[in-house]
Structure formats: C-alpha cells, structure tokens
Amino acid sequence: MLKKVCAVFLVLCCPALSSAGMLVVVAESSPLAEMDRHEVRQLYMDNASRFDGHAVTVLDMPEDSQQRERFYQAATGKSASQLKSYWARMIFTGQGMPPRQVKSARDMIQQIKQNPGAVGYVQEADIQEGLRVLLRLP
Numbered sequence: 001m002l003k004k005v006c007a008v009f010l011v012l013c014c015p016a017l018s019s020a021g022m023l024v025v026v027a028e029s030s031p032l033a034e035m036d037r038h039e040v041r042q043l044y045m046d047n048a049s050r051f052d053g054h055a056v057t058v059l060d061m062p063e064d065s066q067q068r069e070r071f072y073q074a075a076t077g078k079s080a081s082q083l084k085s086y087w088a089r090m091i092f093t094g095q096g097m098p099p100r101q102v103k104s105a106r107d108m109i110q111q112i113k114q115n116p117g118a119v120g121y122v123q124e125a126d127i128q129e130g131l132r133v134l135l136r137l138p
Contacts, residue, residue, distance in 0.1 A: 024121050037075060061105070
C-alpha cells in the first residue's frame, strides 16, 4: 500500500519521471542490432523464441508494474490488463505462454546482462552500461 501511495505521489509531483520513454534492450554482447515497433509487438504478443535467426528469451516486468503498463501501451497499443486477458485465452487454448516475468527492473537488467539472448525493456532513466538499446518507445 505504501509503495502505491509513493508511486502516485511521484507521478503527480514529478511529471518528468512519468513521461520518460521506454527502451527495448538487450545485452551489449547480443547479436541483435535493432527492432521496430511491429517486431517488438510480435515478440511480446507471440512470445517468440527466435528473432532474426537468433534464439531469444522475452522478459516481462511483474503484473503490477507501472513500467509494464507503459510499455504495453507504447509497444502494442493495449493495456496490461488486455494483454493478461489475451494470454489467458492463449494458455487456455494451448496456443502459447506469456513472456517470462522478472521480479523488478533491477532483476530485468541483471538477467539481460547475463543472457545475450534475453530481450526486455527498461525506463530511459534505468539504462546502464552493458545494455544496448534496440528501440526507443514514447
């Protein structure tokens, strides 16, 4: 509860934090060079295991993450709750599984750095050495 109150406070008092873009990232050692919005949408909607001839592991933030909501709006035009419903249907019909969830932004970054095949997303403010940006989303 306290985390939610603090998050709302930050969003209301610091508009610059809430308007920062989202970045689709991989490890610097990844063979992937770039992606467009359509390719990111496909990757996250299909939970693809290959992209551009390379094995990939698609990573996702926790369900209650504001970053996840912003990412899905920017990348797919859908809300996180719409995607949750989509994946419930896909799982029920045996047509797919959602991307693997990480515990936090810090965990996302760590897993990407340790796995050249991992693809994930972070806020611009969280970018750091060892990550390569494939796409900048508004």
